[in-house]
Amino acid sequence: MVKLITTSCLVPTALFLLTATIAAVSCTSQPTSRAFTMEPIGWVHKNEGTTWIEIDRRFEDALLGLEDFSHVWVFWWFDRNDTPGQRRILQVHPRGDADNPLTGVFATRAPVRPNLIALTCCRIISIEQNRIAIANIDALDGTPVVDLKPYLPMLDEVENVRLPAWIHRTGQASRPAEMAPPSSQAITLTIVYDNNQHHPGLETAWGFACIVAGLEETILFDTGGDGRILLNNMQKMGIEPEQIDCVVLSHQHGDHTGGLSALLDRNNKVTIYAPASFPDKIKQAIKRSAAQLIEVKGPQAVCRGARSTGQMGRAIQEQALAIDTNSGTVIVTGCAHPGVVRMVRQVQLAGDSTLALVVGGFHLGSASDPELTSIIQDFKEMGVERAGPCHCSGERARQRFKEAFLENYVSVGVGSQLSFEHPTRENR
Numbered sequence: 001m002v003k004l005i006t007t008s009c010l011v012p013t014a015l016f017l018l019t020a021t022i023a024a025v026s027c028t029s030q031p032t033s034r035a036f037t038m039e040p041i042g043w044v045h046k047n048e049g050t051t052w053i054e055i056d057r058r059f060e061d062a063l064l065g066l067e068d069f070s071h072v073w074v075f076w077w078f079d080r081n082d083t084p085g086q087r088r089i090l091q092v093h094p095r096g097d098a099d100n101p102l103t104g105v106f107a108t109r110a111p112v113r114p115n116l117i118a119l120t121c122c123r124i125i126s127i128e129q130n131r132i133a134i135a136n137i138d139a140l141d142g143t144p145v146v147d148l149k150p151y152l153p154m155l156d157e158v159e160n161v162r163l164p165a166w167i168h169r170t171g172q173a174s175r176p177a178e179m180a181p182p183s184s185q186a187i188t189l190t191i192v193y194d195n196n197q198h199h200p201g202l203e204t205a206w207g208f209a210c211i212v213a214g215l216e217e218t219i220l221f222d223t224g225g226d227g228r229i230l231l232n233n234m235q236k237m238g239i240e241p242e243q244i245d246c247v248v249l250s251h252q253h254g255d256h257t258g259g260l261s262a263l264l265d266r267n268n269k270v271t272i273y274a275p276a277s278f279p280d281k282i283k284q285a286i287k288r289s290a291a292q293l294i295e296v297k298g299p300q301a302v303c304r305g306a307r308s309t310g311q312m313g314r315a316i317q318e319q320a321l322a323i324d325t326n327s328g329t330v331i332v333t334g335c336a337h338p339g340v341v342r343m344v345r346q347v348q349l350a351g352d353s354t355l356a357l358v359v360g361g362f363h364l365g366s367a368s369d370p371e372l373t374s375i376i377q378d379f380k381e382m383g384v385e386r387a388g389p390c391h392c393s394g395e396r397a398r399q400r401f402k403e404a405f406l407e408n409y410v411s412v413g414v415g416s417q418l419s420f421e422h423p424t425r426e427n428r
């Protein structure tokens, strides 16, 4: 069995010894077992919104040329899970969701396995001496790093990928603690702030915030009304503020922007996409935080696979987010003040023919029954496949959508997690 001896993973000079015994191939001339040792080449560090890998000075020369690459595969050790018990687990329900089929750990990225190796593709920000600043990593501060390899699209990106069905499931884990952190295997939408409950362990409050992970950038769409609640809910779902690359603010209302300053206190390395019509007060506060502000006027990309509708409406200008998935486009709205149908139509006019899901605030709390009938009719005519009204949609509207969409109604509240497959090359 594999045995790990480590004095302290947090001290860069500490020796980290991995002794493994590996069954040899059935060749009598080979030894029946082989032991080897491995030591960390560096450590992950996270502090005040900055994430970096500190390479052991003895290995600094091995970094030569890495600065010419945009991304690096970081192989790290799940040291917090390094117990004999965790190493003995060979099968799990992926993402901690009991509804996902029991699966061997070699067919998952679970943080339990005989050798606790994890890998993350990280965007390199800069390399200075033995310090690699990276955009983010789903590893904790002090995590040992065992190897680095450059990301090479011609080797690392493959075509005609086959995936098991559980990857595509719109899974909802049974407890927040069991939720998968944003993984590179799928595009996930995680509702981290809403006035509707989905997971009893999370706090509800008036407002909306949703994290889109699995794209080249991790996006926080809106920030809810209260930074403490936002960060607490994110923490309970295993999402660190440092993982956020971009913040898209739908509109200026406090229940969508109130959590921003608390987020910026933890991570000001984000790019913020806000409607250009935002009040100067909010724009100035963003600029003072040193975060990058992009004032959105027309439709524009946020990253590959995600784009803004551009600011819409008159009184309260608002943008929605459109995300490409293998099932079609997923549209996320904050309050949909310009009208949810108008916002969906805007996405469709931009050339998105298949509308997989519209999720978020639909702002239909005061809509009359005939208005709701007409809106649902419009959704059907536009070919919206599934609907997940939450936040300010109104109870009656939620009920009407539920009756109209039946099994394609998505009950959304704080803690909901929706997963989608990446678009294939043909429908990218």
Ligand SMILES: [Zn+2]
Binding pocket: 207, 208, 253, 255, 256, 334, 335, 361, 391, 392
């Ligand atoms: Zn709102």
Ligand SMILES: [Zn+2]
Binding pocket: 251, 253, 335, 337
């Ligand atoms: Zn609003």
